[in-house]
Amino acid sequence: MIPVLEIFGPTIQGEGAVIGKKTMFVRTAGCDFRCSWCDSSFTWDGSQKHLIQRMTAEEVYNELNKLAPNNFNHVTISGGNPALIKSLDSLVRLLKIQHIEIAVETQGTVFHSWLNEVDDLTISPKPRSSGMNQSLEQLDQFINSTKAVKRRSLKVVVFDEDDIEDALIYHKRYPDIPFYIQVGNPFLNESVENHRDYLLSRYEWLIESVMNDERFLNVHILPQLHTILWSNKQKV
Ligand SMILES: C[S@@+](CC[C@H](N)C(=O)[O-])C[C@H]1O[C@@H](n2cnc3c(N)ncnc32)[C@H](O)[C@@H]1O
Ligand SMILES: Nc1nc2[nH]cc(C(=O)O)c2c(=O)[nH]1
Ligand code: SF4
Numbered sequence: 001m002i003p004v005l006e007i008f009g010p011t012i013q014g015e016g017a018v019i020g021k022k023t024m025f026v027r028t029a030g031c032d033f034r035c036s037w038c039d040s041s042f043t044w045d046g047s048q049k050h051l052i053q054r055m056t057a058e059e060v061y062n063e064l065n066k067l068a069p070n071n072f073n074h075v076t077i078s079g080g081n082p083a084l085i086k087s088l089d090s091l092v093r094l095l096k097i098q099h100i101e102i103a104v105e106t107q108g109t110v111f112h113s114w115l116n117e118v119d120d121l122t123i124s125p126k127p128r129s130s131g132m133n134q135s136l137e138q139l140d141q142f143i144n145s146t147k148a149v150k151r152r153s154l155k156v157v158v159f160d161e162d163d164i165e166d167a168l169i170y171h172k173r174y175p176d177i178p179f180y181i182q183v184g185n186p187f188l189n190e191s192v193e194n195h196r197d198y199l200l201s202r203y204e205w206l207i208e209s210v211m212n213d214e215r216f217l218n219v220h221i222l223p224q225l226h227t228i229l230w231s232n233k234q235k236v
């Protein structure tokens with residue numbers, strides 16, 4: 001059984017290497033991290049425990065079809081940390097049989113073999129502002145174990161200058177993996193006035209900081225497109 005917190009879409013992938021792509025989302029419950037600025041803390045802080053459904057792969061697939069009949073060919077699995085869940089192998093198998101592309105978002109702490117079957121794997125190690133002290137040895141192991149994935153990318157969320165230094169550590173450690181820097185969203189409460197102006201000014205700050213830093217060459221600098229549009233609303 002897969003612990004599912006929400007299934008939604010179609011929407012756009014708002015982050016990373018496939019930003020803008022039309023996709024469905026399956027969000028699993030539970031995380032091994034507790035990032036201070038987690039925009040999905042409801043997956044692990046107990047506040048939406050009553051909404052967690054234990055579903056089979058077939059039930060998840062039926063729900064996706066109910067939400068978007070004949071209107072999706074791409075599913076993004078996020079969380080929480082979906083990589084904690086061994087039983088996602090059944091969903092990955094089922095989606096592949098149906099010729100549906102699969103993307104996964106994870107922080108790179110825990111590996112299961114089904115990860116090697118996904119099409120787009122986003123690995124998002126954490127900078128110090130998260131309060132997490134991510135093990136580089138564990139991340140090395142994860143990176144080594146996922147070499148067979150069709151497309152992999154690294155995505156580091158940045159809130160301040162110290163985080164930029166941490167992003168550089170990850171970029172230098174894995175120079176051959178496409179590298180994305182994403183501006184942090186401090187507005188975890190969905191209704192904030194002028195969130196767009198503020199988020200865009202933070203994005204501008206990040207572009208200026210990284211563009212003028214010759215230690216970064218092969219880098220993509222991105223906002224969270226969906227939070228510019230909809231702030232930190234759930235199910236978008
Ligand atoms: C909610 S996490 C779920 C997947 C996995 N646990 C992870 O962290 O990669 C999905 C992505 O959102 C990013 N994220 C979380 N909170 C954020 C925030 N406040 N601002 C910007 N990005 C954030 C994470 O770093 C990660 O790249
Ligand atoms: N539109 C949209 N794009 C996203 N990209 C990554 C997300 C996530 O929470 O993992 C996310 C999300 O929650 N919504
Ligand atoms: S690893 Fe991802 S889901 Fe877990 S607390 Fe951090 S941002 Fe949130």
Ligand SMILES: [Mg+2]
Pocket residue numbers: 039040
């Ligand atoms: Mg999100």
